Amino acid sequence: MIWMDKKEIIKLLTYLNHCYPGKFKFPKKAKRENEMLIEVWYDLLKFYDNQCVITVLKKLIINNGHWPPSVGEIVKEVESLKLPAEARITAGEAWSLVLRSVRRYGYYRAGEAMKSLPPKVRETVEHFGGFTAICHSDCNNNYVRSHFMKLYQEVNRHNEELMYLPAAVRDELLEAASKNENQNKEWLL
Template identity: 30%
Template sequence: MTREETISVLTIIKSAYPKFYQGMSKNDAEAVINLWSVMFADTDISDVKLALYKIISTSQFPPSVAELRQAIVTTQEGAVLDTGEAWSQITRAIRNYGYMREAEALESLPQIVRQSVNRMGGWKELCTSENVMADRAHFIKIYSQIEKRENEQRLIPLPIREKIQMNIEMHKNSQTESISCNDKPLIEKKEENRPINIENNIKNVRNMIKSLICKEV
């Protein structure tokens, strides 16, 4: 959304929940506009309004940024399968396609369910397992982890996700350079110690020779 579109959306929210915005100063209003402009820069105003109308229809309280972005995802992609529904799809696919028709079975499953199956060892491993209860528990754990991570990624605005990724790469490179720099003094220190070790060895040899001479005398 543009800044002007953000203002129009906030105007709708203020109209729907007037008592929550009573007494807001001009500076506070400007800060809200600036923040929402950033947090919804990657969204289309029609998607935002649709999600907002859904919230207004069902909630007595104005949405936070996170709540509105979650509603946008839901209106675009539908509700995410809960763990029970996801596991039911797997058991149905096993009945319909069995062990041999792996490609067709996986194709029939949503992407997040396929990812969970692969994390469990793959389709054939799941089909041949004899411990259904343990498999179900394992699947629910993995599915929940993947779903949570992907949902968090969907909620973060694209420009911010890109900056986060750049920041991660920058710190990785910085750590690599730091390790490389820290290695150099160790090498130099070893090289500095070499002459000292040689001198010590020479002294030891001389002492051994003297000792032998003294014994012969």
């Protein structure tokens, strides 16, 4: 595995320049601008495998040919590749898993049913009112399905903000949040 280094970043930025003539300019006229651009991209991509970043970049270029991808979009896409399959479950798939559990376990085996569900689906079921609430509702009703799917999307949105961050950045953010929380507690005392 070859990690991204500054030489690879320069190649990547040059590649983007050729893919998006007129929309992505590299190298820039000012040396300082070049250095800053390279430094920013390096800072966010240094934790990743070179080949993985290049493959993701090609995917983003093919899927969105109008504008060059930002470094953040590249990081998010690379991180999404590392997620386990259960983290990529759609709202519709989550609802199908719940329906399957309702049929398999029913009202009387709610505990077993909850254990059989992936964590985010389980959390959504809890927000819905619990497994027994789903068992008592009309599962064929579009309102019930829609409500569950909205809850699932909210659970995902809440977790997604941290999920796509590189581990080092996520750790920094959590540490800063912890320090801030401790300072707020001291201030209240």
